[in-house]
Amino acid sequence: MLTHLSIKNYALIDELNVSFTSGFTTITGETGAGKSILLGGLSLVLGKRADLSSLKNKEAKCIIEAEFAISNYGLKSYFEINDLDYAATTWLRREILPSGKSRAFVNDTPVTLDILSGLGAQLVDIHSQHQTLRLTENDFQFRVIDALAENQKLIEKYTVILAKYKGFIKDLEELRDFERNASKELDYNSFLLEELEKATLKDGILEALEEEYDQLSNVERIIELLSQSGKILNDEQIGLLSSSTILQQASQKLSDYGKQFTSLNERVQSIAIELTDIASELESLQEDVEANPNRLEEVNGQLQLLHDLFKKHQVSTVIELEEIKIELSEKVDSSLNIDAKIKEKENLLASVTIDLNKLASAIHSNRNRVIPQLKELLTNSLSNLGMPSASFKIEIEPTESFKVNGKDNLIFLFSANKGYDYGELKKVASGGELSRIMLTIKSVLANYEQLPTLMFDEIDTGVSGEISSKMGDIMQKMGSSMQVFSITHLPQVASKGASQFKVFKEETGESTRTDMRKLTNDERVNELAEMLGGKNLSDSALAHARQLLQ
Incomplete structure (x- = not known):
């Protein structure tokens, strides 16, 4: 519930600080005193968009703060989802800067306007003339019926499964679109895949093929160089092997003459061993290297295929070709298995359709069960509010389509007088009648839902006398289980509040300011008497005011 409201530098308000309690609170004041300004400030802190014209002093910022006790509202999940500290x-x-920019905070944490308004909507329900029009909308009418029918949990389950249902419908449409194009795409993708499968695609293959091609195309030159190298090593007169043998013998003898020759001998022996290994490897290479025109042609073909594939697919590496091959393989596989995938998705859709129909049927039955009860509650309450002939025609018609809250169409018609045809609320009910109907419905909802703080803005407009007193009784009763505010011009309603606040306007010098204060019991008597008989307080008006308060 709303426990404190602070407004600084907003419209005609310099600074206002006011605390509230639970129950039913009434707010009064002369026309033009600033009650709408109070609502405007509250709306801003609940997330309504602001503009620079809201500032009283254009050179200072506007600050509006509201304190709420929220332990009974079940809002911890909202705080967790939006990464806010719960308290x-x-x-x-809400802060509005002289530049026109606006900032919003929840427990001193900066938040977006969407987060603030989402939270605000769960804390305060400001009932204005615009909100009365919601009464004429089907979704609000369904909300009333479903509250009485205790359909909330069923609708929550229905909503979750409906999301799956819509997802499967979308998946099926995509699969069937794919199926329609699959035949022509399958042939083309299969051809591209077959081309890629002919090529050896592995990391390093291009470099290996280029090296092999270079060797095969220069085999005669390689043989010539190997032969020349072998002669240099093996010539009997001047070959390196013969010379190294002589060098080995000399260095071996030198090593007998001192340690300083030992290291030299070891190096010579190492060179001799290395030359022998080189000679052996040259001989082996000479035996292995031979002209192979068939292999040369094969390697050339593989290289040409790779370069053609690079050009066709507009890539430059074998790894990229591998990725394209995998992608094509998946597409071909999808095309070949599309029927099985469609069948699987159809089975899933059929399963959730059965679940949805079961839930929709239960929701429909519950609604039909409570409609007589709702009609009785509404007609009895409206009869007490001066509409004895008011009646409703409420019918639920099952449909074949899945809607957001079931499979029903709702007929919600109204007649204010006997002998008149039923019609849509927005067409046949006056503003005063709509206000009384809305108050009645809110009172019904209060028994079945955990409603936020309710702020009624002159819901009693167009009524007076005994009827206004009964409207006050309804709000007073609602206040026994929740926090209710009523901005009113009627003393019969104002007197019903557990507490009463007055909004007033003061002129000081060249400026005008709006303020608000809680009235004492004596001040309430005077305020009610003034509402009854004007500024000149008569004894009869004062007596009547005291009677109203009692």
Whole structure:
């Protein structure tokens, strides 16, 4: 519930600080005193968009803060989802800077306007003339029926499964679109895949093929160089092997003459061994190297295929070709298995359709069960509010399509007088009648839902006397289980509040300011008497005011 409201530098308000309690609170004041300004400030801190014209002093910022006790509202998940620190006592703050920019905070954490308005909607329900029009909308009418029918959990389950249902419908459409194009795409993709499968695609293959091609195409020159190298090593007169033998013998003898020759001998022996190995490897290479025109042609073909594939697929590496091959393989596989995938998705869709129909049927039955009860509640309450002939025609018609809250169409018609045809609320109900119907419905909802703080903005417009008193009784009763505010011009309603605040306007010098204060019991008597008989307080008006308060 709203426990404190602070407004600085907003419209005609310099600075306002006011605290509230639970129950039913009434707010009064003369026309033009600034009650709408109070609502405007509250709306801003609840997330309504602001503009620079809201500032009283254009050179200072506007700050609006509201404190709420929220432990009974079940809002921890909202705080977790939006990464906010939860507190049983939560502060909302809105700042409007002279530049026109706006900032929003929840418990001193900066938040977006969407997060603030999402939270605000769960804390305060400001009932204005615009909100009365919601009464004429099907979704609000369904909400009332479903509250009485206790359909909330069923609708929650239905909503989850409906999301799956819509997902499967979308998947099936995509699969069937794919199926329609699959035949022509399959042939082309299969051809491209077959080309890639002919090529050896592995990391390093291009470099290996280029090296092999270079060797095969220069085999005669390689043989010539190997032969020349072998002669240099093996010539009997001047060959390196013969010379190294002589060098080995000399260095071996030198090593007998001192340690300083030992290292030299070891190096010579090492060179001789290395030359022998080189000679052996040259001989082996000479035996292995031979002209192979068939292999040369094969390697050349593989290289040409790779370069053609590079050009066709507009890539430059074998790895990229491998990726394309995998992608094509998946496409071909999808095309070949599309029927099985469609069948699998159809089975899933059929399963959730059965579940949805079961839930929709249960929701429909519950709605039909409570419609007589709802009609009785509405007609009895409206009869007490001066509409004895008011009646409703409420019918649920099952449909074949899945809607957001079931498979029903709702007929919600109204007649204010006997002998008149039923019609849509927005066409046949006056503004005063709509206000009384909305108040009645809100009172019904209060028994079945955990409603946020309700702020009624002159819901009693167009009524007076005994009817207004009964409307006050309804709001007073609602206040026994929740926090309710009523901005009113009627003393019969104002007197029903557990507490009463007055909004007033003061002129000081060249400026005008709006303020608000809680009235004492004596001040309430005077305020009610003034509402009854004007500024000149008569004894009869004062007596009547005291009677109303009793």
